[in-house]
Amino acid sequence: xxxxxxxxxxxxxxxxxxxxxxxxxxxxxxxxxxxxxxxxxxxxxxxxxxxxxxxxxxxxxxxxxxxxxxxxxxxxxxxxxxxxxxxxxxxxxxxxxxxxxxxxxxxxxxxxxxxxxxxxxxxxxxxxxxxxxxxxxxxxxxxxxxxxxxxxxxxxxxxxxxxxxxxxxxxxxxxxxxxxxxxxxxxxxxxxxxxxxxxxxxxxxxxxxxxxxxxxxxxxxxxxxxxxxxxxxx
Amino acid sequence: xxxxxxxxxxxxxxxxxxxxxxxxxxxxxxxxxxxxxxxxxxxxxxxxxxxxxxxxxxxxxxxxxxxxxxxxxxxxxxxxxxxxxxxxxxxxxxxxxxxxxxxxxxxxxxxxxxxxxxxxxxxxxxxxxxxxxxxxxxxxxxxxxxxxxxxxxxxxxxxxxxxxxxxxxxxxxxxxxxxxxxxxxxxxxxxxxxxxxxxxxxxxxxxxxxxxxxxxxxxxxxxxxxxxxxxxxxxxxxxxxxxxxxxxxxxxxxxxxxxxxxxxxxxxxxxxxxxxxxxxxxxxxxxxxxxxxxxxxxxxxxxxxxxxxxxxxxxxxxxxxxxxxxxxxxxxxxxxxxxxxxxxxxxxxxxxxxxxxxxxxxxxxxxxxxxxxxxxxxxxxxxxxxxxxxxxxxxxxxxxxxxxxxxxxxxxxxxxxxxxxxxxxxxxxxxxxxxxxxxxxxxxxxxxxxxxxxxxxxxxxxxxxxxxxxxxxx
Numbered sequence: 001x002x003x004x005x006x007x008x009x010x011x012x013x014x015x016x017x018x019x020x021x022x023x024x025x026x027x028x029x030x031x032x033x034x035x036x037x038x039x040x041x042x043x044x045x046x047x048x049x050x051x052x053x054x055x056x057x058x059x060x061x062x063x064x065x066x067x068x069x070x071x072x073x074x075x076x077x078x079x080x081x082x083x084x085x086x087x088x089x090x091x092x093x094x095x096x097x098x099x100x101x102x103x104x105x106x107x108x109x110x111x112x113x114x115x116x117x118x119x120x121x122x123x124x125x126x127x128x129x130x131x132x133x134x135x136x137x138x139x140x141x142x143x144x145x146x147x148x149x150x151x152x153x154x155x156x157x158x159x160x161x162x163x164x165x166x167x168x169x170x171x172x173x174x175x176x177x178x179x180x181x182x183x184x185x186x187x188x189x190x191x192x193x194x195x196x197x198x199x200x201x202x203x204x205x206x207x208x209x210x211x212x213x214x215x216x217x218x219x220x221x222x223x224x225x226x227x228x229x230x231x232x233x234x
Numbered sequence: 235x236x237x238x239x240x241x242x243x244x245x246x247x248x249x250x251x252x253x254x255x256x257x258x259x260x261x262x263x264x265x266x267x268x269x270x271x272x273x274x275x276x277x278x279x280x281x282x283x284x285x286x287x288x289x290x291x292x293x294x295x296x297x298x299x300x301x302x303x304x305x306x307x308x309x310x311x312x313x314x315x316x317x318x319x320x321x322x323x324x325x326x327x328x329x330x331x332x333x334x335x336x337x338x339x340x341x342x343x344x345x346x347x348x349x350x351x352x353x354x355x356x357x358x359x360x361x362x363x364x365x366x367x368x369x370x371x372x373x374x375x376x377x378x379x380x381x382x383x384x385x386x387x388x389x390x391x392x393x394x395x396x397x398x399x400x401x402x403x404x405x406x407x408x409x410x411x412x413x414x415x416x417x418x419x420x421x422x423x424x425x426x427x428x429x430x431x432x433x434x435x436x437x438x439x440x441x442x443x444x445x446x447x448x449x450x451x452x453x454x455x456x457x458x459x460x461x462x463x464x465x466x467x468x469x470x471x472x473x474x475x476x477x478x479x480x481x482x483x484x485x486x487x488x489x490x491x492x493x494x495x496x497x498x499x500x501x502x503x504x505x506x507x508x509x510x511x512x513x514x515x516x517x518x519x520x521x522x523x524x525x526x527x528x529x530x531x532x533x534x535x536x537x538x539x540x541x542x543x544x545x546x547x548x549x550x551x552x553x554x555x556x557x558x559x560x561x562x563x564x565x566x567x568x569x570x571x572x573x574x575x576x577x578x579x580x581x582x583x584x585x586x587x588x589x590x591x592x593x594x595x596x597x598x599x600x601x602x603x604x605x606x607x608x609x610x611x612x613x614x615x616x617x618x619x620x621x622x623x624x625x626x627x628x629x630x631x632x633x634x635x636x637x638x639x640x641x642x643x644x645x646x647x648x649x650x651x652x653x654x655x656x657x658x659x660x661x662x663x664x665x666x667x668x669x670x671x672x673x674x675x676x677x678x679x680x681x682x683x684x685x686x687x688x689x690x691x692x693x694x695x696x697x698x699x700x701x702x703x704x705x706x707x708x
Binding site: 048050070071072073074076077078080082083084085086088089093096097098100101102103105129142145149 | 238242249388389390397
């Protein structure tokens, strides 16, 4: 579903991402681990065609994103680290708007509320203006936007930042459900614990290079942390 | 999808306190300026009608006298006030309201409303046209400067574009959304204007096709606001930040609305010279007495006329002619004067029109000037409409002279002291003016219409460029 082939991005000659080869299939949860500046967000932005690759290809459903920027986005849903919404609209209105723009303008009020509830947003906040929301609540609306799009692939850039542990846990459950529904998920995260828990594969990145690919099922939590730190320090 | 973008933009706008206050203020100003225009027009119209009726009854009741004395007594006519002038007064306050139709002279128009206005009140002359041409664009800029840049800064643009929305669709939806929010303010104002027009009545025939003219006026302003919306959306997409977008748009507003009219006047004046009032009067006077081109002086013309008439009739003395030579001489002198007036006043009108054409051409640089020209023309308050009325009044003056001089020729003897009475005065028809149709008005506005269309296309292109730049800059 998502495929990177020798994908590279340089800024004025400085590599932000070097020769990334990566494949995320339906039913996969691929977690990208790494420090700030490791190239995780760059990878996600390349798949969204927000930036163009210096070399290599980013493919969504077999199509190259730079050649089909609008068509490939139909298969993608994206949750940024900081979900930004329209403060003058309510949570439900925000979701309705984003859903309509992603081609689902047929959701009735019940369906909209269902997505919000599934994302963990408490009922009494659905029809409040987003200007009054906390960061965690906005993040939940962002999750609902991604759910409502019913896309085949999910790109997550630190999606649980600002969520409390309980909400974070609920989010992990949601991701597993989506995985079981056959969604391909690529998630950039700092959270080793979460990656170990939900990831079907884990990639460790440093300075734009994918250093290792691991199967978390074969590792204990302590092993993952040890390997991660090894890659960070050599 | 457009439906959703438009709906979201309108909801956001309506919930934004800045828009509510701005719209309330502009709405209030529109209502006040329409009301002020309505009251002012009604008062001027009443005054003009009364004065003209009084002058006409004085003409009829002037008693027995020589017809040439009556011609000198003359009639005052007062320009009817277009009912559409309650929207746009154009140059009405600056050109005179009345002229005196007397023997020998085409008099310039007198009594400019601006002369009666206290100096400071000149700056407070609020008309619906000023509100529409200056304040509504300002409201649009404040409404739309952040449509793209604001979303980019807030981060929502990135999310919207991640959904696979075509940025061009987004721009079109946003432009339509801003327009719809604006329509909530302007459609009721347009309806109020239509109501005021209906109550005001046809306005003494100042212009024809008033309904159609009002419709085209609405179309003109809609196109103008469309231009401003497109520019605001385009700049918002192109500018690196909302602050820059606002600064650029305010610069445009100042240049377009405040600076361009001043500069256009100076450019027009330097390209097309207008004689001073004194110079003009002197030239007309000189042409009439000394002649011009192939035409000799007044004295030579009179001598030649006498010779040729005596020859034609085979008599020695003017008194022996079968008609009163004095009447013929007066009429020929009038006709020569008419040649001079047609030439000089025609030249003056051409120069004024050439200056206005300079303004309209600058409309390609500042759309306000094109809209101003078209608005004045449609409301019948531009110099061209005034000139057309002046020509009709002059025709009537010439008719009076012809009737008086013919009467002297046919009904009196040379050298006799002759008087005529009310029957002759009433042979002169009362002056009635039929204002021009809208097609006549538009014929002179080709450049202005082209300039507005040019800006619409330019705005559309800028939005296209802006959206592709914006999509690269998330």
